Amino acid sequence: MVKKMQFLGVFFVLSFILxxxxxxxxxxxxxxxxxxxxxxxxxLERIVQSNRMRIAIAISIIIAIYVTFHPLDWGRGPWSDxxxxxxxxxxxxxxxxxxxxxxxxxxxxxxxxxxxxxRFIRPEGNLDLQNHHQFxxxxxxxxxxxxxxKKLFLxxxxxxxxxxxxxxxxxxxxxxxxxxxxxxxx
Numbered sequence: 001m002v003k004k005m006q007f008l009g010v011f012f013v014l015s016f017i018l019x020x021x022x023x024x025x026x027x028x029x030x031x032x033x034x035x036x037x038x039x040x041x042x043x044l045e046r047i048v049q050s051n052r053m054r055i056a057i058a059i060s061i062i063i064a065i066y067v068t069f070h071p072l073d074w075g076r077g078p079w080s081d082x083x084x085x086x087x088x089x090x091x092x093x094x095x096x097x098x099x100x101x102x103x104x105x106x107x108x109x110x111x112x113x114x115x116x117x118x119r120f121i122r123p124e125g126n127l128d129l130q131n132h133h134q135f136x137x138x139x140x141x142x143x144x145x146x147x148x149x150k151k152l153f154l155x156x157x158x159x160x161x162x163x164x165x166x167x168x169x170x171x172x173x174x175x176x177x178x179x180x181x182x183x184x185x186x
Contacts, residue, residue, distance in 0.1 A: 005042045012039050084109045093118060098146045099153045101125075102168050103160035110155070120155075123172060124162070140172055147174045 015032055041058070048054045086109070093115065101107055101122040111120055123139045130136060146152045152174065156163045169175065 008035070009039060009042065012036075086110055086113060093153065094151050097151045097153060098142060099155050100143060100172070100174075102154055102156040102165075103163040105157040105160040105162075107155055107157055124168065143172050143174055 012032060012035055016029075019029055019032065040061075044054050044057060048057065095115075095117050096119065097114075097117070098119045098121065099114070101120060102124050104125060108120075114120075119142075121139050121142055123136060143152060154165075
């Protein structure tokens with residue numbers, strides 16, 4: 001047992017030195033932080049001979065930590081406040097509407113505002129879907145099946161420079177008709 005504790009102590013010290021030289025980034029120190037109570041108790045056992053005194057010291061330290069510890073305040077809002085607020089409600093949509101999300105900007109935060117029967121598809125985004133991908137063909141089929149039913153709508157951020165309505169309409173096979181839009185704001 002003594003050899004294991006010596007190995008753990010040497011590992012701890014060398015790892016800490018390596019961490020200081022290589023990173024000094026706190027999140028990489030967490031494994032050593034988790035080992036520190038074991039190291040502390042091993043040192044306490046080596047330094048203090050009396051069992052009663054060891055228990056008294058350990059309990060005193062636990063009480064001191066409990067009394068002095070306060071959760072850190074990183075300047076964030078409370079968990080109850082929504083991170084993103086939408087200032088306007090979505091327009092009335094027919095049942096089983098299909099919303100095509102265009103562009104690369106994050107717009108998924110508005111999805112909970114729509115009825116549960118609304119279907120969302122995103123042909124553009126970080127998946128880099130091309131015409132030969134089956135998933136892209138499935139999206140095009142959904143658009144084709146719904147474009148004449150007046151249940152197909154577009155959702156995009158007007159400030160997204162990646163949105164090209166002409167290119168998207170040609171690639172996805174739908175005709176654009178301007179209607180009043182729902183404009184979400186972050």
